[in-house]
Amino acid sequence: DAGVIQSPRHEVTEMGQEVTLRCKPISGHNSLFWYRQTMMRGLELLIYFNNNVPIDDSGMPEDRFSAKMPNASFSTLKIQPSEPRDSAVYFCASSLLPSYGYTFGSGTRLTVV
């Protein structure tokens, strides 16, 4: 298995633009998580899905953020409009049994200028 695949690896965009981050979880994993990591705040859970259904989106910072999981093999995290304070590394992770651990992707480094 190729693991959790995220794209793009790096994204630089101008303030106000729409940004879409993509994730392909490990086949068979029924839970998917979106995290944001910064030096100041560490690893923050934004939203997680179980069987393609959003379960907890309390970590989504604002209405500018949205996430979808149209099927078991694909998820997107969208920021519209983007702001400089959104600059961070965004990770996607998947799991079959979350209490036993996650498999993380390599992340997308987002820079909003």
Added chain:
Amino acid sequence: TQLLEQSPQFLSIQEGENLTVYCNSSSVFSSLQWYRQEPGEGPVLLVTVVTGGEVKKLKRLTFQFGDARKDSSLHITAAQPGDTGLYLCAGANTNAGKSTFGDGTTLTVKP
């Protein structure tokens, strides 16, 4: 809200030294995971402990879950530069859909 506190926040040692990092909480967890994250990559799961008092070994790394399942430690023997990274602990409860992550310990092992 369940919180996990990791200490120390930063640790810099010489190759060959031993070290221990800690993960503490006032809450009970049914399982606890340790991850290592290298620069530019996502965290990688090292181990999951589920039984109070459990000890697991992974080569030079020894993981222990506290008897009360509120804390855990990671001990590294004869550290090597390849051990450099951010060590994260995460706690979960059975049937919970998500884990709670600590802020991590950044370890630097100098050759």
